[in-house]
Amino acid sequence: MKLIYTSLLLIVGTLVHAQSNKLLINPGIVLLKDSIESEKLTTALNDFLNAAQKPNDENKLVLESQKVETFILLDEINGIQESKEFNDAFFYKPYLTNVVALEASNFLIQVSYIGTHENNAFLRASFELIAHKKNDSFVFSSPLLRNTQNWKVEKVGNNIFHYKNTINETKVKEFGKLAFAFDSKLKSENKLTDFYCTDNLIELQKLVGVQYKSDYNGIVQSVWSSTLGDRKVVVFGNQNATFNNFDPHDLFHDRLSLVISRSKLNRAVDEGCAYLYGGSWGMTWNEIFQAFKAQVASNRNTNWAEIKETPVYFKTSGFNNSADYIVNALLVQKIEKEKGFEGVWELLNVGPAEKGNEKYYLTLENLTGITKANYNEEIWKLINDEK
Incomplete structure (x- = not known):
């Protein structure tokens, strides 16, 4: 406006x-x-x-x-x-x-x-x-540090929470435990993250030095962050002044970004990991998979190779989810069982998606034997085997 x-x-x-x-x-x-x-x-x-x-x-x-x-x-x-x-x-x-x-x-x-x-x-x-x-x-x-110099601090592992009055210590500990699990999987060490807890985007903006920006007219919630070397700063502006909730899906993305820029990764594999390890939109992986199975995989004519090139979406709690991300979650699960997370890391690092996804299919074949030619057939097997 x-x-x-x-x-x-x-x-x-x-x-x-x-x-x-x-x-x-x-x-x-x-x-x-x-x-x-x-x-x-x-x-x-x-x-x-x-x-x-x-x-x-x-x-x-x-x-x-x-x-x-x-x-x-x-x-x-x-x-x-x-x-x-x-x-x-x-x-x-x-x-x-x-x-x-x-x-x-x-x-x-x-x-x-x-x-x-x-x-x-x-x-x-x-x-x-x-x-x-x-x-x-x-x-x-x-002015972020100056504006929060009198705030309270809660430290769990390498995560430091800054808050004004009170904080949900149970959630902080739960967060710390899951963050440690993700860091261990990613072999991430000595990465320090500061979290600043606020109620909404208006408060978030004032803390970091944005008095007004027309881009955000009418927007009430957001989360902003930045990364430099072994440091990351996250400012919550999503009704999280007391840290009563966090999204395990987003937490995986955050921990991964401490190891490598997400712009260098294959997004579908990255999202597949986040869905598998953290669910999404407050739902578990199994709940997400069942919605995917009912809305997309119920059509036996679905071709998963075509979906990789032309995205198809399904809804959970009113939000859109990419079917290809769920397929990649199944592939991540298979690769990790057979090759460990090192195999998943290899697929993550094939680079951003490209037309035809040749690098993706070549790496997938080396890891699993699944080729571009038999991709559709093998994905159907993974879907049918998933409970």
């Missing part, structure tokens, strides 16, 4: 035209008392915002000690200037709207991205970040 503000037009109208990606400053804004320091701050901020349009790890102006926390905010800034509606890669311009001194060398910075068209101003997003004085310049971070 587009928000139009007359007051924003007044700000825009007083600014001299500048480069399409250059930070614009309201002439009336209160900056630092030292004009030289102000110039250093705005120059560094401009460079930071431009670098935010590149991969996160290329941004050299992120505070080193808070990189993984800041990457969540960078994900939201990336691509923020583009407007598809107006076919303009730099439609939304960054405006510095506030600078507040927090301590001698730290400053709260607020930046809004605004675009103009036919005398109307459109607010895309407003961000909040912390500027840290470093040597003769500045580096920046998300």
Whole structure:
């Protein structure tokens, strides 16, 4: 939804035209008392915002000690200037709207991205970040750690939960036990994950430094995360302020992402693992399989090789599930019984799906003897054997 503000037009109208990606400053804004320091701050901020349009790890102006926390905010800034509606890669311009001194060398910075068209101003997003004085310049971070510095902490294994008041310790222990099981399967060691527990997306956004973003109008729940090396940060915004629930399906994905980027994996196999080990949408693997069997596998003319190329879906609790993911869960189960998880890992790593899935079928044949030619027949055997 587009928000139009007359007051924003007044700000825009007083600014001299500048480069399409250059930070614009309201002439009336209160900056630092030292004009030289102000110039250093705005120059560094401009460079930071431009670098935010590149991969996160290329941004050299992120505070080193808070990189993984800041990457969540960078994900939201990336691509923020583009407007598809107006076919303009730099439609939304960054405006510095506030600078507040927090301590001698730290400053709260607020930046809004605004675009103009036919005398109307459109607010895309407003961000909040912390500027840290470093040597003769500045580096920046998300306000996440500052906003949660007085929160309570519960640690289970390599998982650290941050919460405001209370937390469901039974669920935390259950989570820790399952996370350990997944980590053991994945041979994942010394991976540290911080979880921040909030009620909704609005609270989540404020914690990480997103004051407003038009993309999320009307959306109440979400979960955001970022990963860097052996660290991962997850911020819950899905009615989880006290951690009363978690999804084992998503937990497998999260633990896997600590070992390898999911973008490098075969998604169907990845999802197959998550369904097999964690069910989905609050349902067990067996409940999911029975729904799959009733809605898709009840048709004896179903060709599983064709479904791999042209997805077919079935519903559980109102949500869509890919039939091919369930087929892959059956294959994962077979491979793990015969080859151990090392075999599953090999199939996981055939890479993203491609037309014809030749790499997938070649690896599957090496692991199980199932070929592209007999795939349909063998999948029917697995379905019939599953109780």
